[in-house]
Amino acid sequence: MKLGVFVSEYGTTNDTLERLKADFLGIVLVQNGVYNAVVSENGQTSPVLGKGTKVYALSEDLLVRGFDPSKVDKRVTVVDYGGVVDLIFNNFEKLIWL
Amino acid sequence: MAIKKIAFVVDKLPYKGESSRLALTHCIASQTVEIHLEEDENVEPVLAFVGNGVLNCLRNQNAEAYGVSTMESHIKNALLTDIKVLICEEDVKRLGIAEENLIMDAEDFGADMTSQIVPFSEIMAEIESSVHLMYF
Numbered sequence: 702m703k704l705g706v707f708v709s710e711y712g713t714t715n716d717t718l719e720r721l722k723a724d725f726l727g728i729v730l731v732q733n734g735v736y737n738a739v740v741s742e743n744g745q746t747s748p749v750l751g752k753g754t755k756v757y758a759l760s761e762d763l764l765v766r767g768f769d770p771s772k773v774d775k776r777v778t779v780v781d782y783g784g785v786v787d788l789i790f791n792n793f794e795k796l797i798w799l
Numbered sequence: 800m801a802i803k804k805i806a807f808v809v810d811k812l813p814y815k816g817e818s819s820r821l822a823l824t825h826c827i828a829s830q831t832v833e834i835h836l837e838e839d840e841n842v843e844p845v846l847a848f849v850g851n852g853v854l855n856c857l858r859n860q861n862a863e864a865y866g867v868s869t870m871e872s873h874i875k876n877a878l879l880t881d882i883k884v885l886i887c888e889e890d891v892k893r894l895g896i897a898e899e900n901l902i903m904d905a906e907d908f909g910a911d912m913t914s915q916i917v918p919f920s921e922i923m924a925e926i927e928s929s930v931h932l933m934y935f
Contacts, residue, residue: 765862767871
């Protein structure tokens with residue numbers, strides 16, 4: 702199963718995300734979820750980035766919050782709205798929103 | 800003169816919810832309430848950002864994609880109306896935010912007032928000395 706997970710909250714832990722398993726797991730950071738792509742707490746990056754999965758962040762949501770999309774964590778791929786639509790149709794079979 | 804201090808404390812992230820925006824609009828509105836008060840009364844609002852709420856204070860916000868005004872413009876309007884703006888030092892450090900990335904002034908709005916990065920204890924003192932606490 703190719704599973705896409707939309708994360709729209711900023712938080713240091715996410716139990717559901719920890720337990721998800723899929724052949725391909727992609728995390729799409731949107732809304733306040735984009736803080737996970739740029740903010741380090743006490744020097745530690747978000748655990749969302751440490752799952753070893755592909756992580757995407759929506760550029761429009763980064764810009765709204767005052768972040769430069771070119772300065773996100775290296776593990777994150779920045780996509781625009783069109784890019785998210787492409788991901789939904791081409792990369793994932795199922796989607797969930799956390 | 801009887802001054803009623805109101806502390807507006809923001810600990811929520813911007814944009815996904817209206818909470819922090821309401822804090823700003825209520826805080827700025829409280830500045831205008833003095834026209835309804837008696838001669839010997841006045842209101843002194845204090846606006847403080849704590850916890851993840853300090854992320855409201857990042858510079859270079861661009862909310863064009865949402866079609867709304869930025870929190871940056873609201874905070875600058877607060878400074879323009881001479882509201883004391885405090886940002887929690889411990890949370891700024893915890894989140895690794897450099898001071899140059901924070902809204903420390905609103906010179907482009909013509910404001911003289913500047914934001915202050917202060918320890919949480921100072922924000923706590925403002926809360927204690929306020930008559931009313933509004934927590935957003």
